[in-house]
């Protein structure tokens with residue numbers, strides 16, 4: 001008999017991730033705060049929906065969660081209406097939300113008192129990675145808990161790694177975001193420079209993407225950046241949340257993050273341009289707005 005699982009949070013990421021679990025023949029019950037999205041999911045995939053998070057999780061062996069930020073996770077998981085009250089002992093909660101490492105530790109401690117396991121499991125690979133079942137998943141938790149959830153995570157991932165105890169997945173995700181921040185700004189500067197220099201920016205990318213400058217962002221984002229399309233992908237508001245976690249953690253462990261801090265301030269400017277929900281590649285829109293000012 002296939003495992004019974006629940007998936008809570010059918011956003012840009014969660015919707016296709018839950019879809020992959022259904023395709024791999026898990027018995028999936030989904031819950032989404034906005035019910036219409038769960039109804040749409042059930043029309044597209046085989047599975048059930050529940051109208052409350054607690055109803056979705058009560059029989060599940062594994063509960064997957066992918067909501068927005070720390071506050072959202074607290075709201076869904078903790079407290080009297082939280083799913084920890086409804087999950088059965090022996091089940092495991094896998095949180096794919098990118099959160100602080102301290103929240104992961106707090107939830108794991110509360111879950112353990114109820115005999116429930118916990119794995120923090122933030123993801124990388126973006127909307128395309130989720131839709132193609134090709135995410136990278138960075139996990140924190142005990143080895144027995146991880147062993148119980150690893151194969152189900154591979155339904156939507158090309159790489160799944162246990163990084164250490166609870167919180168380690170979130171710390172690894174912070175490294176991921178630190179590495180991306182400066183890189184996206186570099187790509188935005190390169191494309192802006194190419195156009196201002198009178199080059200064909202598409203042709204520039206065609207050649208340099210075969211050399212040392214190649215990156216996921218270059219491959220997957222240059223076309224939409226050059227077209228000025230940002231209504232997709234990984235929202236600036238989520239990137240700023242993630243960079244705040246990294247900047248806070250860096251204060252705790254004594255790391256210098258000068259470029260990360262600078263790029264975070266650029267994202268604040270993108271938000272001021274109306275780009276709260278734009279993809280993170282919208283750093284180019286910020287640069288272009290400065291070009292305009294300079295040209296006037």
Ligand SMILES: NC(=O)c1ccc[n+]([C@@H]2O[C@H](COP(=O)([O-])OP(=O)(O)OC[C@H]3O[C@@H](n4cnc5c(N)ncnc54)[C@H](OP(=O)(O)O)[C@@H]3O)[C@@H](O)[C@H]2O)c1
Pocket residue numbers: 009010011012013014032033034037066067068069071072073075076096097098099123124125126127233234235238239242
């Ligand atoms: N998008 C990416 O490329 C990407 C990549 C890697 C990691 N992540 C991380 O993955 C997480 C989800 O990102 P996303 O892009 O999928 O976000 P999203 O499209 O904004 O979706 C968020 C989901 O969480 C639900 N939600 C939010 N707050 C809630 C609450 N308080 N109670 C119940 N449900 C709540 C939303 O429900 P409604 O439909 O009702 O609003 C929606 O289903 C974030 O932590 C993000 O940082 C995203």
